[in-house]
Amino acid sequence: MTVVLNQTFTGISIGAVLLLIALGLxxxxxxxxxxxxxxxEFIMAGAYTTYVLQKSISSxxxxxxxxxxxxxxxxxxMGALLEWLLIxxxxxxxxxxxxxxxxxxxxxxxxxxxxxxxxxVQTAAPDLxxxxxxxxxxxxxxxxxxxxxxALLCVLGLTLVLRFxxxxxxxxxxxQNRDLAEVSGIATGQVDRITFFIxxxxxxxxxxxxxxxxxxxxxMGTNYIVDAFLVVVVGGIxxxxxxxxxxxxxxxxxxxxxxxxxxSVAKVVVLVAIVAFLQWRPQGLYTLRTRSLA
Amino acid sequence: MTTATETPKTSVSLAExxxxPGAFLLGAVLLLGVAPLxxxxxxxxxxxxxxxxxIVAVGVSLAWGRGGLMVLxxxxxxxxxxxxxxxxxxxxxxxxxxxKLPDFMQLYGTxxxxxxxxxxxxxxxxxxxxxxxxxxxxxxVLGFLVFRRRVKGAYFAILSxxxxxxxxxxxxxxxxxxxxxxxxxxxxxxxxxxxxDPVNQRMVYFVIAAVLLLLMALARQLFVxxxxxxxxxxRDSEERVRFLGYDPANxxxxxxxxxxxxxxxxxxxxxxxxxxxxxxLIGIVPSIGxxxxxxxxxxxxxxxxxxxxxxxxxxxxxxxxxxxAAWTYLQGLLFVLAVGFLPGGLASLGAVxxxxxTSKAPAAKEPxxxxxxxxx
Numbered sequence: 001m002t003v004v005l006n007q008t009f010t011g012i013s014i015g016a017v018l019l020l021i022a023l024g025l026x027x028x029x030x031x032x033x034x035x036x037x038x039x040x041e042f043i044m045a046g047a048y049t050t051y052v053l054q055k056s057i058s059s060x061x062x063x064x065x066x067x068x069x070x071x072x073x074x075x076x077x078m079g080a081l082l083e084w085l086l087i088x089x090x091x092x093x094x095x096x097x098x099x100x101x102x103x104x105x106x107x108x109x110x111x112x113x114x115x116x117x118x119x120x121v122q123t124a125a126p127d128l129x130x131x132x133x134x135x136x137x138x139x140x141x142x143x144x145x146x147x148x149x150x151a152l153l154c155v156l157g158l159t160l161v162l163r164f165x166x167x168x169x170x171x172x173x174x175x176q177n178r179d180l181a182e183v184s185g186i187a188t189g190q191v192d193r194i195t196f197f198i199x200x201x202x203x204x205x206x207x208x209x210x211x212x213x214x215x216x217x218x219x220m221g222t223n224y225i226v227d228a229f230l231v232v233v234v235g236g237i238x239x240x241x242x243x244x245x246x247x248x249x250x251x252x253x254x255x256x257x258x259x260x261x262x263x264s265v266a267k268v269v270v271l272v273a274i275v276a277f278l279q280w281r282p283q284g285l286y287t288l289r290t291r292s293l294a
Numbered sequence: 295m296t297t298a299t300e301t302p303k304t305s306v307s308l309a310e311x312x313x314x315p316g317a318f319l320l321g322a323v324l325l326l327g328v329a330p331l332x333x334x335x336x337x338x339x340x341x342x343x344x345x346x347x348x349i350v351a352v353g354v355s356l357a358w359g360r361g362g363l364m365v366l367x368x369x370x371x372x373x374x375x376x377x378x379x380x381x382x383x384x385x386x387x388x389x390x391x392x393x394k395l396p397d398f399m400q401l402y403g404t405x406x407x408x409x410x411x412x413x414x415x416x417x418x419x420x421x422x423x424x425x426x427x428x429x430x431x432x433x434x435v436l437g438f439l440v441f442r443r444r445v446k447g448a449y450f451a452i453l454s455x456x457x458x459x460x461x462x463x464x465x466x467x468x469x470x471x472x473x474x475x476x477x478x479x480x481x482x483x484x485x486x487x488x489x490x491d492p493v494n495q496r497m498v499y500f501v502i503a504a505v506l507l508l509l510m511a512l513a514r515q516l517f518v519x520x521x522x523x524x525x526x527x528x529r530d531s532e533e534r535v536r537f538l539g540y541d542p543a544n545x546x547x548x549x550x551x552x553x554x555x556x557x558x559x560x561x562x563x564x565x566x567x568x569x570x571x572x573x574x575l576i577g578i579v580p581s582i583g584x585x586x587x588x589x590x591x592x593x594x595x596x597x598x599x600x601x602x603x604x605x606x607x608x609x610x611x612x613x614x615x616x617x618x619a620a621w622t623y624l625q626g627l628l629f630v631l632a633v634g635f636l637p638g639g640l641a642s643l644g645a646v647x648x649x650x651x652t653s654k655a656p657a658a659k660e661p662x663x664x665x666x667x668x669x670x
Contacts, residue, residue: 035448086634095364096633098451099589102582103629110622226459226578229452237448264467271460275439275453282443 002137007259008252013144015251016151020209021224022231022243023154024202028079030238031175031195033094034087035229036079037101040221041108042200045078046071046207047216048116054123061126064208068150071204079200083193105221112218120215129212143212150209154202155244161198162240171195175238234274236284246285317597318511325503335492342499342567344607345506349560351588351603352509352596353553356516358585359593361549362529364447367454368557368584370461371429373576375558377465378428379565380478381412382421387482389416397480398473409471418485422562429558430551437550441543446532455578462577477572484566498566505563506600509556513596516552525549557584583610590632592641602639 021043028036050067057063082104090097129143162168170191173181182188210220231250235242250270257266281287329341350368357363384396393400395408415421436457440450465472473479487494516522527535528542535542565571574580583606591602606628613621632639636646 029448033448035451086630090634093637095362095447095451096637098364098366098448099582099586099633100630102586103626103633105626106629107623107626110619110626114619222578226452226456230456233449233452262467264464267463268460271456274456275436278445278449278453279439279443282445282449 003259005138007255009138009140009144011252011255012248013141013148013251014255015248016144016148017206017209017213017224018227018231018251019151019244019247020147020154020206021203021228022235022247023151023158023240024199024206025228025232026235026238026240026243027158027171027195027199027202029229029232031171032087032091032192033237034090035094035098035101036082036087036200037098037225038082038105038108039101039200039203039228040223040225041105041112042075042078042203043207043210043221043224044108044112044216044218045075046204047211047220048112048207049074049204050208050211051116051121051123051216060124061128064126067208068205071208072201073204075204075207076197076201079203080193080197082200083196087196088189088192109218109221116218118218120217120220122215123211125212147209147212150205154205155240158198158202159240167191167194230271230274234277234284236286239284239286242284242286314514318507318514321510321597322507325507326500329503330496330499335495338499339495339567340608340611341604342495342502343564343611344604345499345502346560346564346567347584347587347607348600348603349502349506349509349563350557350584351591351599352506352513353556354585354588355593355596355599356513356525356556357549357553359588359595359599360517360522360529361525361546363546363550364451364585365454365550365553366451366578366585367456367458367581368553369458369576369578369581370454371433371554371557372561372564372580372584373461373465373571373573374429374432374561375425376561376565376571376576377472377478378415378421378424378558379562380481380571381415382418383481383484383565384478385412385416386418386485390483396478398476398478399470402470402474412471425562426555426558429554429561433551433554434547437547438543441546441550444543455581458576458581459578462573465573465576473572475573477570477575478565479570479572481565481569489566489569495567498563502563502567505559509559510596510600517596521545521548586629588639590628590639592639594638595641598639598641602641 021039024042025036025039028034028039046067049071050064053063053067053070054060057066082101086100086104087097090100125143129146131142133140133142133145162172170181170186171194173184173186174188174191174195178188181191207220210216210224214220227250231243231246234250235244235246253273254266254270257269261269278284325345330338333341350372354365354368357365384398388394388396395406399408415424436453440453445453465477466475468474482489484494484498487497489495489498524535524540524545528540528545532542535545561571561576564575584603587603587606588599589602590606591600592598609621610625613624636642638646
């Protein structure tokens with residue numbers, strides 16, 4: 001029983017990381033159908049922000065707290081810039097954005113290599129986050145709990161923004177029907193840019209969280225990006241609750257499979273499960289009901 | 295676009311009628327005559343490698359350029375073909391030296407018996423058939439499931455990409471039977487011919503060049519056939535094709551499976567040309583690489599896609615050694631510019647410039663109508 005609980009917690013913490021990354025993607029992917037391969041590099045930008053801050057502030061706790069909003073701004077600004085420079089020119093060809101943003105991600109990785117060097121770097125975690133809490137034989141690592149809390153906080157914040165602010169209403173309107181939103185007087189271009197800012201900023205926050213559980217390197221983003229896209233596809237494009245459920249479900253599935261088989265077999269089984277799932281619900285867990293044919 | 299929209303005209307000029315066979319002949323002379331005479335053994339073996347990527351690009355041009363299917367997992371099929379071939383060659387090498395097992399299995403292996411799924415690959419006919427049939431079978435199963443449920447656009451792209459990730463991770467994990475990260479390396483012979491001999495390396499080049507020409511001819515026939523017209527129609531307006539009474543799922547499935555078979559064959563030929571197949575050659579990054587070459591050259595144009603694939607592979611291996619950092623920036627920039635601002639690829643550059651010159655008015659139509667029905 002302890003083993004099961006331990007594995008479940010590991011799965012949930014994998015899910016929390018996935019969720020943090022996928023949150024930003026559901027926004028950008030959901031709103032514009034844009035596959036942003038450079039999303040992984042925004043994660044990297046957030047992680048390096050933490051690294052630089054820790055170099056200059058030295059107190060791990062303070063630098064982590066400062067890093068969270070700062071990484072959001074840094075990654076968000078990069079995302080908004082990318083949207084303004086390239087993505088808004090490619091609305092009619094959403095699939096092509098995948099290749100274009102992949103080119104961008106190559107350049108950003110090289111940029112990181114030139115600035116910070118190719119080898120991975122590490123940040124020190126605050127003392128508070130290095131220990132464990134044990135409840136009835138089940139061990140909860142503090143840093144994992146922190147990431148879980150952060151992920152849930154981000155979901156909560158995003159839900160509140162989307163549901164109760166006028167910005168959120170505009171974003172939802174554009175997701176549901178871009179043309180109708182536009183003729184209703186919503187500046188869709190502006191909404192797109194803000195959405196991209198928020199989505200990319202969340203990637204930066206995810207990057208800060210990842211510094212607690214792994215090394216920081218130029219290619220760290222690519223390791224997570226495909227899994228995060230799968231979360232969005234299974235959850236349903238543009239659907240927050242779909243992403244939340246899917247991220248945790250995939251995390252737990254992955255961790256249980258890894259325990260009973262091997263990491264590599266687990267990956268394959270998860271993929272097969274996803275293809276099977278899409279047979280049942282080709283549009284994902286939650287779908288936006290529209291009258292469009294496609 | 296130009297080839298697919300051609301309608302039979304009553305009076306076609308001789309030059310027009312000879313254009314395609316002439317171009318084909320020119321390509322054959324260049325590949326089979328000029329290149330082997332002009333290039334050193336080393337350069338020719340490099341060209342053989344680029345031509346393998348070009349074979350994949352032929353399939354990409356069919357599935358993506360004509361069918362609008364973003365095939366981001368061609369590495370899977372390339373890898374299946376490559377591993378099928380490499381498994382046979384490793385077994386043949388082992389048999390030649392009187393060993394029971396391939397060398398890497400003796401190193402990492404836990405048992406001294408050959409795994410059951412390796413055994414049939416000792417038969418050359420079976421292994422050769424598998425290099426094409428195995429990728430096609432995987433593509434058929436995945437394609438059937440995915441297209442039948444109308445999973446398309448970005449969803450399809452991500453699924454095919456995840457497949458590439460899963461296969462390469464799985465191969466790395468099964469080190470005892472697949473060679474793990476190293477892959478299958480150090481291949482000595484190719485159906486009884488030693489690959490150390492430069493003459494035999496040249497022979498491999500001729501096989502690859504001939505296969506490329508053959509597949510280009512096959513793809514060209516598909517492009518201009520009724521099926522080719524339907525495929526373009528599905529790309530541009532899937533719903534309309536469905537309303538006309540066709541099943542878009544089947545049309546897309548054929549393109550996907552044929553492209554997979556071509557990638558498998560390319561992988562099989564890559565093994566004797568380069569002497570290695572490994573997970574690093576078939577994962578997410580190389581899979582995107584297969585598509586990029588076609589995108590830069592011109593996805594919907596067969597010649598454009600092939601030349602693009604060769605040019606990108608050439609640039610990759612030439613420039614990345616000398617200027618690794620600068621090359622990565624250039625590569626990224628190339629993709630951004632080629633895909634973002636020249637969707638027809640370099641093949642459409644002439645047409646775009648001509649239109650610019652003749653009329654200052656904004657272009658009425660994009661050179662290639664992409665993904666109109668896929669905005670979902």
